[in-house]
Amino acid sequence: MAAAIPLSLLVLLLLGPGGWCLAEHPRDSLREELVITPLPSGDVAATFQFRTRWDSELQREGVWINLGRSSVMSSQGSSAPLSTSSTPPTRSLPLPPSNPWVWPMAGLSVLLKADRLFHTSYHSQAVHIRPVCRNARCTSISWELRQTLSVVFDAFITGQGKKDWSLFRMFSRTLTEPCPLASESRVYVDITNYNQDNETLEVHPSPTTTYQDVILGTRKTYAIYDLLDSAMINNSRNLNIQLKWKRPPENEAPPVPFLHAQRYVSGYGLQKGELSTLLYNTHPYRAFPVLLLDTVPWYLRLYVHTLTITSKGKENKP
Structure with a gap:
């Protein structure tokens, strides 16, 4: 059976920011977000976006093999071999003593469990790098790395015949803490067709704030869960956003976007x-x-x- 897939989800990727939980420059901007959209077909779409922006210029010509040994760069010929080098960040998080190369997971990256992400009806990922102007005249630029992951879960099959969904049911994990180096860490849930007065549906926990915008001619309403808000996770020690139907919905056509x-x-x-x-x-x-x-x-x-x-x-x- 063909399922109606709203293309507004792709446009929504441009609304929010995100970032991997790793940085070393104090002026870096690290932001992450997760957008959850119930689809008219009954499936649930989840889109991760991790956005990193740094002010330092990218080195365009590689590193000479004797970099650091001599300050005279002109001594190397035009065919001198190039090499790459990496240095550990000056500010690092506590690492597990057994494996110092494994970074502890925090924030939205906790939900990135491979066996759950690949056991979906749809899977798409992308990496984008682009220059961003720092001022109106664009006299200097920053570089932005945006990593996105979109998956679609069949909530009816995974929910054993129910259309209820939650973070734990989709990813087998919940959110326990925000990314300590992220300036923004948020979860957006599309509640356009739902409201608090609807007795057939329950969204838990209740969002602290909502956001509205017009996407492809349709006004959308999103519940926002800010992971940097200490009260959001500390009240229950974990955040498991879930949507439950109090009674089965009536046999009526689901809303379809333009x-x-x-x-x-x-x-x-x-x-x-x-x-x-x-x-x-x-x-x-x-x-x-x-x-x-x-x-x-x-x-x-x-x-x-x-x-x-x-x-x-x-x-x-x-």
């Missing part, structure tokens, strides 16, 4: 197999740019000459 997609495989055999992706834009007047990245199943053979694009009933030649 821009959504359906994808299914049909046909039979290698020659008659088809992979179809349908994009829908139900907005009354607005058009949206779409970048479609697809993963082809291993049992299908696709050819460029068989690609067809149909828009408004007319075929567009690529």
